[in-house]
Amino acid sequence: MTPPPGPPPSMALRTALLFLRFFTIAALFASIIVLTTNSAYLEIASVELKLHFKDIYAYRYMLATIVMGMAYTLLQIIFTLYYISTGNRIITGDGSFTFDFFGDKIVSYLLATGAAAGFGATKDMKSVFQGVLGDTDKFFNKGYASASLLLIAFVCTAMLSVFSSYALPKRI
Amino acid sequence: MTPPPGPPPSMALRTALLFLRFFTIAALFASIIVLTTNSAYLEIASVELKLHFKDIYAYRYMLATIVMGMAYTLLQIIFTLYYISTGNRIITGDGSFTFDFFGDKIVSYLLATGAAAGFGATKDMKSVFQGVLGDTDKFFNKGYASASLLLIAFVCTAMLSVFSSYALPKRI
Numbered sequence: 001m002t003p004p005p006g007p008p009p010s011m012a013l014r015t016a017l018l019f020l021r022f023f024t025i026a027a028l029f030a031s032i033i034v035l036t037t038n039s040a041y042l043e044i045a046s047v048e049l050k051l052h053f054k055d056i057y058a059y060r061y062m063l064a065t066i067v068m069g070m071a072y073t074l075l076q077i078i079f080t081l082y083y084i085s086t087g088n089r090i091i092t093g094d095g096s097f098t099f100d101f102f103g104d105k106i107v108s109y110l111l112a113t114g115a116a117a118g119f120g121a122t123k124d125m126k127s128v129f130q131g132v133l134g135d136t137d138k139f140f141n142k143g144y145a146s147a148s149l150l151l152i153a154f155v156c157t158a159m160l161s162v163f164s165s166y167a168l169p170k171r172i
Numbered sequence: 173m174t175p176p177p178g179p180p181p182s183m184a185l186r187t188a189l190l191f192l193r194f195f196t197i198a199a200l201f202a203s204i205i206v207l208t209t210n211s212a213y214l215e216i217a218s219v220e221l222k223l224h225f226k227d228i229y230a231y232r233y234m235l236a237t238i239v240m241g242m243a244y245t246l247l248q249i250i251f252t253l254y255y256i257s258t259g260n261r262i263i264t265g266d267g268s269f270t271f272d273f274f275g276d277k278i279v280s281y282l283l284a285t286g287a288a289a290g291f292g293a294t295k296d297m298k299s300v301f302q303g304v305l306g307d308t309d310k311f312f313n314k315g316y317a318s319a320s321l322l323l324i325a326f327v328c329t330a331m332l333s334v335f336s337s338y339a340l341p342k343r344i
Contacts, residue, residue, distance in 0.1 A: 057299075058292035101337065109330065112281050113288035120230035120289030121296045127229075128300055158281065165273065169341035 017163060018080050024156040025073045031149035032066045035059060038146070040139035042132055051139060058121030059143065062150060065114030069153060072107045076100075097167055104161035111154035118147030189335060190252050196328040197245045203321035204238045207231060210318070212311035214304055223311060230293030231315065234322060237286030241325060244279045248272075269339055276333035283326035290319030 038059075040051045053059045079090055089096045126140040210231075212223045225231045251262050261268045298312040 057295045061292065105330075105334070105337075109281070109284050112284050116285035116288035117292030120233065120292040123229045124293045124297055125300070128297070158277075162277070165277075165337040165340060168337060 013163075014080070014084065017160060018077065018084075020156050020160055021073055021077050021080065024153045024160075025070060025077065027149050027153040027156065028066050028070045028073065031146045031153065032063065032070070034142055034149065035062060035066070035146040038139060038142045040135045042129075042134040042136065044132065048134075051134075051136065053143075056121055056125065056143070058117040059146075062114045062118045062146065065110045066150060066153075069107055069111050069114075069157070072103060073157075076103070097164070100164040101161075101168055104157060104164045108154060108157040108161045111150060111157055115147050115150040115154055118143060118150060122147060185335075186252070186256065189332060190249070190256075192328050192332055193245055193249050193252065196325045196332075197242060197249065199321050199325040199328065200238050200242045200245065203318045203325065204235065204242070206314055206321065207234060207238070207318040210311060210314040212307045214301075214306040214308060216304065223306075223308065225315075228293055228297065228315070230289040231318075234286045234290045234318065237282045238322060238325075241279055241283050241286075241329070244275060245329075248275070269336070272336040273333075273340055276329060276336045280326060280329040280333045283322060283329055287319050287322040287326055290315060290322060294319060 035053055038053045042049045042051050053063075083089055091099050122140050122143040126137070126143075129136040129140070207225055210225045214221045214223050225235075255261055263271050294312050294315040298309070298315075301308040301312070
């Protein structure tokens with residue numbers, strides 16, 4: 001957790017961080033698939049209604065944070081691969097460390113809030129819908145699954161954020 | 173946002189950071205008051221039920237994050253006042269910067285997830301309870317108010333977290 005701040009990060013550390021980025025994007029991809037394919041049939045007063053993930057506002061927010069997380073992580077992967085293959089940075093000078101620091105920080109907050117909103121809404125909505133006929137239980141369990149995958153992506157990004165904070169001295 | 177990392181922080185900066193801590197604890201205090209005094213009467217099939225904040229799981233999680241946030245912020249205020257008055261740190265050496273860095277980081281994530289869970293549950297539960305007789309609208313609006321105050325406390329802690337990250341080089 002505490003790499004020495006003096007010398008530039010070794011290739012092993014850089015590969016480990018790249019692996020974390022790949023793992024993040026894989027978790028986000030799985031989360032978005034589970035979230036957006038989620039739907040259920042409700043039966044209220046003999047009328048069948050379709051409940052879609054878009055009907056839960058918290059799930060819409062989750063989708064927004066996942067998309068932003070994927071875009072940012074993809075950008076970081078491209079930057080890292082470019083740096084590994086050419087030895088040059090796309091963002092030169094101090095900007096590179098500042099971008100990593102604020103990017104990881106802001107995106108990790110976004111993913112954390114997305115997962116929390118998903119868990120918060122799922123827990124309480126699940127108990128409210130318990131009496132309703134239909135497969136709402138399965139619907140909300142998928143909501144939990146998607147939020148859990150988002151939580152994993154958050155944990156990875158939070159770890160990356162610790163590294164990008166410890167890398168800040170290097171810009172001096 | 174970017175204090176020079178070389179010299180120790182000036183008294184002006186230290187006072188500004190202390191002010192942010194006081195502001196954080198004030199927002200958390202207001203948030204806990206609004207949250208825990210929140211209740212509403214529901215009328216379901218001529219039976220009057222009392223809805224308490226504890227009945228919403230997301231609000232319980234909010235309470236937990238607020239309490240942890242208050243305990244941590246109070247500790248930081250005590251540490252800072254002790255340092256200003258005596259010139260010595262309670263946690264000596266590198267530990268002080270590491271404690272600030274990880275403390276601010278973890279607590280800001282906690283507060284962010286607390287606010288997000290509160291907003292997520294309130295938004296969706298409010299629309300579900302709209303048809304129910306009673307003053308649930310007022311109940312959920314108070315939920316929003318409490319989550320908003322928690323969000324303010326999160327923003328303050330996130331700013332403090334940026335400063336404690338930039339302070340990391342000083343420990344070298």
